[in-house]
Amino acid sequence: MSTLSAASVEAAPAIQDSEQKKPLKPCCACPETKKVRDACIIEKGEENxxxxxxxxxxxxxALGFKV
Structure with missing residues (x-):
């Protein structure tokens, strides 16, 4: 079991490093404002x-996207 634990510990930083290097996709940016905006549009319409x-x-x- 100790070999499995060592492998798991070594693999974790590699996963974190690869996630940090990936650029943020527009679909995943600003989830707080996106959720509220989408709910409002569905319930009240875009104009409201x-x-x-x-x-x-x-x-x-603010995150560097051009919109």
Whole structure:
């Protein structure tokens, strides 16, 4: 069992390193503002959620996305 534990400990940093090197995808950025924005659009329509849409765009821009 100790061999398995050592392998697991060694593998964990490699997984974290590869995740950190991957660029952030637009679909995964700003989940807080995206969720609220999407719920508002579904319930009230896009025209009534401009403040939430702009907040999400600002969050995306802050992360370096061009929107």
């Amino acid at each position: 959620c401009t403040h939430l849409i702009e907040a999400h765009k600002e969050c995306m821009r």
